[in-house]
Amino acid sequence: MILGKTKVITRRPFAVLDIGSSKICCMIGEADGSGGVRLLGHGTHASAGIRGGDVSELEALSTVIGKTVQAAERDAGISITSVTVVAPGGTPFSSICTKSVRLSDAVVRRRDIDRLMARSDNGNYPENYQPMHLQTLQYGLDDVRGIADPRGMRGTNLSVDYTLVCGLRTSLANLREALALNHLETDRFLHSAYASGLACLSPEERDLGSVIVDMGGGTTSIAIFMEGKLVYVDTIKIGGNRVTTDIARVLSTPIAEAERLKAIDGSVMPTDITGVAPDQLQQVVRLGRSDNITIPSLGTTEVAGQTIERNLLSAIIRPRVEEILELLHTRMERARMEHTVGSRYVLTGGASQLTGLADLFAKQAKKSVGIGKPVGIAGLDEDSSGPGFAASIGALIHVSRIRENDPTDRQTRTLPHGPFERIGAWLRDNL
Numbered sequence: 001m002i003l004g005k006t007k008v009i010t011r012r013p014f015a016v017l018d019i020g021s022s023k024i025c026c027m028i029g030e031a032d033g034s035g036g037v038r039l040l041g042h043g044t045h046a047s048a049g050i051r052g053g054d055v056s057e058l059e060a061l062s063t064v065i066g067k068t069v070q071a072a073e074r075d076a077g078i079s080i081t082s083v084t085v086v087a088p089g090g091t092p093f094s095s096i097c098t099k100s101v102r103l104s105d106a107v108v109r110r111r112d113i114d115r116l117m118a119r120s121d122n123g124n125y126p127e128n129y130q131p132m133h134l135q136t137l138q139y140g141l142d143d144v145r146g147i148a149d150p151r152g153m154r155g156t157n158l159s160v161d162y163t164l165v166c167g168l169r170t171s172l173a174n175l176r177e178a179l180a181l182n183h184l185e186t187d188r189f190l191h192s193a194y195a196s197g198l199a200c201l202s203p204e205e206r207d208l209g210s211v212i213v214d215m216g217g218g219t220t221s222i223a224i225f226m227e228g229k230l231v232y233v234d235t236i237k238i239g240g241n242r243v244t245t246d247i248a249r250v251l252s253t254p255i256a257e258a259e260r261l262k263a264i265d266g267s268v269m270p271t272d273i274t275g276v277a278p279d280q281l282q283q284v285v286r287l288g289r290s291d292n293i294t295i296p297s298l299g300t301t302e303v304a305g306q307t308i309e310r311n312l313l314s315a316i317i318r319p320r321v322e323e324i325l326e327l328l329h330t331r332m333e334r335a336r337m338e339h340t341v342g343s344r345y346v347l348t349g350g351a352s353q354l355t356g357l358a359d360l361f362a363k364q365a366k367k368s369v370g371i372g373k374p375v376g377i378a379g380l381d382e383d384s385s386g387p388g389f390a391a392s393i394g395a396l397i398h399v400s401r402i403r404e405n406d407p408t409d410r411q412t413r414t415l416p417h418g419p420f421e422r423i424g425a426w427l428r429d430n431l
Helices: 058-076 110-117 169-180 192-200 203-208 240-251 255-265 281-287 310-334 357-365 387-400 419-430
Strands: 014-019 023-031 037-046 082-087 093-102 129-141 144-147 157-168 185-191 210-215 220-226 229-236 292-295 306-309 344-348 368-371
Touching (some): 014 058, 014 387, 023 387, 082 169, 082 387, 093 229, 129 185, 129 229, 157 169, 169 185, 185 192, 185 387, 192 229, 192 387, 203 210, 203 344, 292 310, 306 310, 310 357, 357 368
Parallel strands (some): 082 185, 210 344, 344 368
Antiparallel strands (some): 023 037, 093 157, 129 144, 129 157, 292 306
């Protein structure tokens, strides 16, 4: 007899915490009983103490996390004691792995799957890394592959192919420490691009093959889905903040003004030319083929400042965006994933709203490119439903689908296993 599926966890509300370089967002939700998720409350605060996905100042990060979580608690009217952490993983590592176990009897039972998933993954990732989460791809029984659910089937050896996502041990330990300073436990870690994919890609897009590109302030992360499953993730430490810094340096304007210029007047597609900064900046100004923008100069409080051509701004922004796209493509080539990504790219994250970005990406990648808007959560208002909140919303969806005692829900440990845990793992793997 095939065992019935376990029930989805619906006992209590749950919280997710998206730790980014520009902002930190906490969302509290609960499963609505019909397969959906309802948002109860959320809080957002400007980030501090984190740079490029890694902790740079623990006390500052801890303070901001505390303020963000308290705002979400007030909005939801409840208190939380633990969160699922969404992060780009600093410098993540992902690989497709296989492990197997000999069945205790001829029929596959839940305990066999638990024993299989509990086998050590130590040989599948570098020593200074640790698992964040995994995605089962398929099970196998003896020589039969492609099994979605092996429970109740007969065989001798049970195996599983899965995608393992890991983060630097030190990075994850410091994120967990920042939460501990606020008396919060870490339920699990999720890679930000994977979470964004759950929120922005339809089931059909994930099934046919798509790449989600999550462009944040300090990092840009990607996740590749095939046949509905996650097969690859990566992160580069360049994001929208680098574009802002380029504008501020070249134009000698304050960072706040550079951010405003990028958001309101910025574009990666100049009107008549495709400038390359900084060598052709003077040439772009001389062309005089676009409207003017007046900006304040650095170190002055005057309202009126220097006047630049709009194309000059594009000439500053475009090279940095092209660098990001080139780095992502190089990473996928190195992982031999460039031919498995399908023909669909979806951009999301706060920095993805830059004018002309999708068109440039489509031209560079020669793929279909769209801007992803997160869906799947009830109770979202306009301020919390944009691309910048995709990872938080996707994390809520992920947690709502976790089943009780799910063997694939691996809690990340930031400290090495103790002697008793190592003995237990050896007994599971060898007996």
